[in-house]
Amino acid sequence: MGCGARTDSSRRWTVLDAVDVIDRKIIDQLRIDGRRSFAQIGRYVGLSEAAVRHRYQRLVSLGIVRVVGVSNAQAVGEVHAHLTLRVRRTTVDEVAKALVPLEEVRYVSACVGSSDIVAEVRCASAAELAEFLTERIRRIPGIDSIRSATLIDVVKDSYLWDGFR
Incomplete structure (x- = not known):
């Protein structure tokens, strides 16, 4: 299949x-x-x-x-980060749904592997990203760990169906 x-x-x-x-x-x-x-x-x-x-x-x-x-995050001066979250198994859906309404969160996906949830976040500055991670994300019940990677240079950003051609 x-x-x-x-x-x-x-x-x-x-x-x-x-x-x-x-x-x-x-x-x-x-x-x-x-x-x-x-x-x-x-x-x-x-x-x-x-x-x-x-x-x-x-x-x-x-x-x-x-x-x-x-929008191009770099061109408008935003800080763009990818988050990987480990959560308690019974709370994956709840944590994912809690991320959805947050304005800074652009993308949320439940996944398998080393992370339970992957999210894409954009903030106006590094200080706002730090506040977002330490104050707002950490308050969501069920999150065991958060790892973030701040993007410094987007080398490729393509949404074409390359795999289907």
């Missing part, structure tokens, strides 16, 4: 199975420039503007695509 193939052996398909090669090309074009017109994308993928619009609307309605503006 490949990544995103089936949800179980009864042959129910996941939402990702609704994404074909053309959809992935459309998504890649939007990742390069979220303001690219349907006509421009259509010329690239070989479809009409209306066909691209229809596919885009389907991808949005399925929750596969959401076009948003993404």
Whole structure:
């Protein structure tokens, strides 16, 4: 069973199975420039503007695509850090949900391996990051340990479907 193939052996398909090669090309074009017109994308993928619009609307309605503006943390002077958290097994969901409403938290994922939760955080300064980690994160019940890595130079930041080509 490949990544995103089936949800179980009864042959129910996941939402990702609704994404074909053309959809992935459309998504890649939007990742390069979220303001690219349907006509421009259509010329690239070989479809009409209306066909691209229809596919885009389907991808949005399925929750596969959401076009948003993404800031460059370094360019706007923010401090960007990745956090790895170890939590008590019974509290992974609770801790992850407690992180979600925090304004500084941009990304939260439960995971397996050396960490239970991985989060991405952006703060206005190193002092605010320190306060965020020591005062706000440490107050969340269930966290056993926090490790942080402050990013100093983003070498690659790509959201293209390279693995699916």
